[in-house]
Amino acid sequence: MGSSLLLSNFPQISSANFVACEKSTKPKKKFQVGCFKTPNNSSWSQPSLPSCGVLHKSVPLAASVAFLLWSSPANAGLMSGFSGIESIPGPQLPQIDFLNRLNEDNQKKYAEFDERFKSSPLLKKLLEQSKLNKEKNRQEVQDKYCIRGAEWGVGDCSAEGMTPQDRENFIAMLKQKAGVK
Incomplete structure (x- = not known):
């Protein structure tokens, strides 16, 4: 089922091009990767055993890479593109005159204390x-x-x-x- 689903998503890959690898008791020969045509006829020949291991490892890797590259991005729905609650300015709070005056008085008092400390003889010493x-x-x-x-x-x-x-x-x-x- 998995291979038919894979092949239906990739129509340019034909299932006739793949040859199943079988274990052989023949002595190992040269490394040949993939399926190849013999010079004598135009039919497909089965690759040697060492290339079957390479083929078994490379086909799933190629399919995975193709799947990752061709997949469409996931849609996150409502939250997609939403920058978050922190980007929304909060409501304007009412200004209380008493607190504003108190804050201004404190700022002036702190500025005076800083000036007095910076000009004190103890700090200069x-x-x-x-x-x-x-x-x-x-x-x-x-x-x-x-x-x-x-x-x-x-x-x-x-x-x-x-x-x-x-x-x-x-x-x-x-x-x-x-x-x-």
């Missing part, structure tokens, strides 16, 4: 202290890496060409400058 700490921390990190580079003999602070005594003095001077013991 904290921002200045933050800038100083940032520079101090940057210098501490730079000194730490310079000391490490001198000890390992790499980087800008390398003590590679120095004598052992000069190297010790140089590293001690870097540690003293950085405040490291």
Whole structure:
């Protein structure tokens, strides 16, 4: 039933072109895919056993691909093309003068608080202290890496060409400058 339904949907495919594959005890020969005509006569010849496996795998795949490509899209009915409830604007709510005035007063009050805080001496002091700490921390990190580079003999602070005594003095001077013991 399935093959007759398939063939009725695809009239250009004739059922006479397909040959059923049978198991054979003959030794395997060359791979031949599909049905072929023999040069001696114009009749169809049965393919060899290995090509039957390929044929059995390729025909259902081809039919599935053809079915997918030729099928018409499904209609979703009422919901088809409907963009959704969120695209519809809600009703206009009544405006209450008391709430509008309260909202405006709160907005003004918050803006004043923000201005007062931004111009406060405490915030200015904290921002200045933050800038100083940032520079101090940057210098501490730079000194730490310079000391490490001198000890390992790499980087800008390398003590590679120095004598052992000069190297010790140089590293001690870097540690003293950085405040490291």
